[in-house]
Amino acid sequence: MFFFFVGGVEQGAGRVLKEAAGRCLRCGGAADLVETDKVLKLFFVPVKRWPGKDPAYLCRECGLLAPGSLGGGEPGTGPPLLLRDARCGACNRAVADPQFRFCPFCGSAL
Known part of the structure; x- marks a missing residue:
């Protein structure tokens, strides 16, 4: 008998902390500072969600989720x-x- 497990943990965006807090690395569009969530997916279906540790930047144009540490120093206080x-x-x-x-x-x- 064979058993296959298809799943994993991925990072998702939560609520917006600050609108237009930076610019996207990929497309240069406006990026919002957001809370992050970790999501456990089983067969591509979200099963469990819990809060992440650090905020991140979410691009409004292309949807890129970049770590908040790329903004320089503390997220939201570094260079815009x-x-x-x-x-x-x-x-x-x-x-x-x-x-x-x-x-x-x-x-x-x-």
Whole structure:
């Protein structure tokens, strides 16, 4: 006799602590500071839910749930942007996407 278990624990978003507290790492949209919940799922069905330890940022646009520690220091008190401010070293212009390897304005390596 074989028995298969399909389940696991995942992190989910709870209530909003502060609206538009930061920006998303992935898309740059507004991110809310939310409480986190741990959810036990059995065959993809939520069975048990309990509160998480640390708050996190939840993007309104793409739904990315990023740890609150990425905001710098204590969540909600650090810098308001999660997205790093990438600037070109040659022309000092802001680069829109931090994943760029070359500056779109002058072409120098970032």
